[in-house]
Amino acid sequence: MITIRNISGDNVEIKQGDLTALSGLTRGVIFKPGDPGYDESRAVWNGMIDRRPGLIIRCIGAADVVTCVRFARERNLQICIRGGGHNIAGLAVSDDALMLDMRHAKGVHVDGEKRIAYCQAGCTLGDVDRDTQLHGLAAVLGFVSNTGITGLTLGGGFGYMTRRFGWTSDNVNSIELVTADGQLRRVSEQQSPDLFWALRGGGGNFGVVTEIEYELYPVGPEIIGGGIAWRFEDAPAVFELLREINATAPPEMACVGALRRAPPAPWLPPEVHGELIAAIFVCDTGNIEEAEKRAEQLKSFGKPVGDVIMRRPYVGQQSLLDPTQPDGRRYYWKSEYLPAQEEDMCATLIRHAEKIQSPHSAILLFPLHGALGDLPTEHSAVGNRGTHSVFNIAASWDEPADDERNIRWARDAWQELRRFSTGGTYVNFLTDEEGEDRIREAYGDNLDRLMELKRKYDPDNFFRTNKNIPV
Ligand SMILES: Cc1cc2nc3c(=O)[nH]c(=O)nc-3n(C[C@H](O)[C@H](O)[C@H](O)COP(=O)(O)OP(=O)(O)OC[C@H]3O[C@@H](n4cnc5c(N)ncnc54)[C@H](O)[C@@H]3O)c2cc1C
Incomplete structure (x- = not known):
């Protein structure tokens, strides 16, 4: 028997005849709990999320979606919608709901x-x-x-x-x-x-x-991009360099700061694997010769332990960080928008990086300032146009037994860093427990x-x- 929760919270039984009719009207496959494909469809990027929809329908196109929405509306069923399944809060999946899995609508x-x-x-x-x-x-x-x-x-x-x-x-x-x-x-x-x-x-x-x-x-097909890393003792100087570049470089050049333990990646020497490092990931989509010159400022700075900034295909650049974010690991984030890259804020980030609890966790600082500010706050719902950058305390680990200490690390760092915030935060980085207050902060x-x-x-x-x- 298939039951799906309705929007009042009660379970509604779906009759076999209705299910057959629904199946006839949609192009995509329908998965009931226990069907092969059901578990794969409900598994999302964040391994902390383990929810069981009442029914999953793969929607291939707009007609499938219209059919599903009407089916759900007629019965007041609760739905959830799965896109890429990358939301940290697992918003794509909801217990007992009718899940619309959009992943195969890829045209x-x-x-x-x-x-x-x-x-x-x-x-x-x-x-x-x-x-x-x-x-x-x-x-x-x-x-x-x-x-x-x-x-x-x-x-x-x-x-x-x-x-x-x-x-x-x-x-x-x-x-x-x-x-x-x-x-x-x-x-x-x-x-x-x-x-x-x-x-x-x-x-x-x-x-x-x-x-x-x-x-x-x-853009491209080749751009100047890649990553460069230094020993952790250089982190204050590296973040000062990051501040300077972000203040002076044209908007074509975007530099992301990262503090973490060095992964066993081929571009980093074995002696630093597992050690704390400070890194900058860069992508410059401007004129390639000029971008190459701009990258020199990074490449000639101090004594990098690894440097893979080079001409590379834009598509390759866009997947450079993929291996650091595998599906199914446990993840927890804390994030704030920043009005500036203050020295004191960077020092606080660095201090908390020293306490990182897992080899997979990172503190990231993304630049946002530039064209955001060309439009007024009320241009569209996203707002937050005075933002200079956004930090993300990104905890990531393997074992459920380590949940508490990794979550605590991210929360502690965030508590201390909140004072540097614009007062706004990115709605797409909000975790499961961040509710009404944080939604207000996100939209102002x-x-x-x-x-x-x-x-x-x-x-x-x-x-x-x-x-x-x-x-
Ligand atoms: C590894 C990683 C890297 C990231 N990098 C960035 C980044 O560089 N920049 C950035 O801005 N954000 C980034 N994010 C955050 C990302 O924007 C959010 O996690 C976003 O929710 C992901 O969208 P999704 O479709 O993959 O998510 P899902 O988990 O599938 O869905 C997220 C939300 O969107 C809704 N949704 C999905 N599809 C539809 C639809 N068809 N119609 C209506 N609602 C829908 C869902 O119902 C849910 O509420 C990153 C996240 C991860 C995990």
């Missing part, structure tokens, strides 16, 4: 002349990069190639090109989605501009996205308008397995 259509790409909602960043690079173009996406485009874009999204072009969501021309009334709509600045405003930051609160249209920019003054639009487009809070906008 990418690039119009090279107009410099736009239409991407189905199940694409990963890598799916989009590979096809857009065939045209020498790229969308403004994030740092790890197997992250889902939809979760990332709906929360704002940032990556190596954010300093040049702003949030990922600033570079979206239109979004196709199925709203709570079961209707398929395409929204843009011209069509339902209020809903389009909400979708660019408001997460999965407003519907099931089926396609995103991105603006593209000429834009929350009130988001609440109004939630009441207009989803008054029953049908879309609730997300960082929920109160109705």
Whole structure:
């Protein structure tokens, strides 16, 4: 017997006839608990998440999504939506819900002349990069190639090109989605501009996205990128270098600071494996000769223990950090937006890096300042346009027995670092236990308008397995 929880919290039995009818109307496969494929479909990137949906439907296209939303609405069923499954809080999966698994909706259509790409909602960043690079173009996406485009874009999204072009969501021309009334709509600045405003930051609160249209920019195929690492004793000087470069380099050059134990990667000598290091990951999408010259500032600094900054394909750059983020490990994050890269803040980051509890954990500092500030806070729901950078205390470990000490490490560091915050935080980095207060911090003054639009487009809070906008 299949039961699915409804939005009042009661279990509803799904009759075999209804299931057969649903199956006939959808192109994708349906998985019941116990079916081969059920466990694979509910497993997400964060191994801390172990939730069991009542039923999973693989949606291949918009028609499947319309069918599923209508099926759920008629019965008041709770749904959850899986994109790339990379959300730290595991928002893609909910116990006893009807799960729409979008991962197989992976079409990418690039119009090279107009410099736009239409991407189905199940694409990963890598799916989009590979096809857009065939045209020498790229969308403004994030740092790890197997992250889902939809979760990332709906929360704002940032990556190596954010300093040049702003949030990922600033570079979206239109979004196709199925709203709570079961209707398929395409929204843009011209069509339902209020809903389009909400979708660019408001997460999965407003519907099931089926396609995103991105603006593209000429990039690559080769760029200057890679990583460079120094011994941990050089960390204060390395972070000062990072501050200086971020203050003076053009927005084409993005440098991410990292503090962690050296992984056993081939580009790092065996004698530093397991030792604390300070590293900078760089991607410069500007003119390649000029980018090469700019990289010299990094390459000639001090005595690096490893340096793989070089000409490389943009697609390769975009997956450089993938091996550090494997599926199924245990993860816990704490993060804040920063108004500046203060010396005292860097010293605090470094002090907490010394207490790292796992060889996989890292403290990361991403630059955001630049094009974000070209638009007003109220341009779209994501806001936070005065942000200089964002830190992420990224705890990562293997064994459940180590949960407590790794989580404590991240929380302790965050408690001390909060005083440097703008008061805002990135909605896509919020963990499971971060609720109403943190959602308010993520949206600031834009929350009130988001609440109004939630009441207009989803008054029953049908879309609730997300960082929920109160109705
Ligand atoms: C390793 C790693 C690297 C990351 N790097 C970056 C980065 O560089 N830049 C950045 O900005 N963020 C980054 N993130 C954060 C990322 O943006 C969020 O985790 C985001 O939620 C991931 O989207 P997803 O589709 O993979 O997630 P999922 O877990 O599948 O979904 C996340 C949320 O989005 C909703 N959602 C997904 N698909 C749809 C849909 N079709 N319609 C409506 N709602 C949907 C889900 O319901 C859920 O609420 C990273 C995360 C990880 C784990």
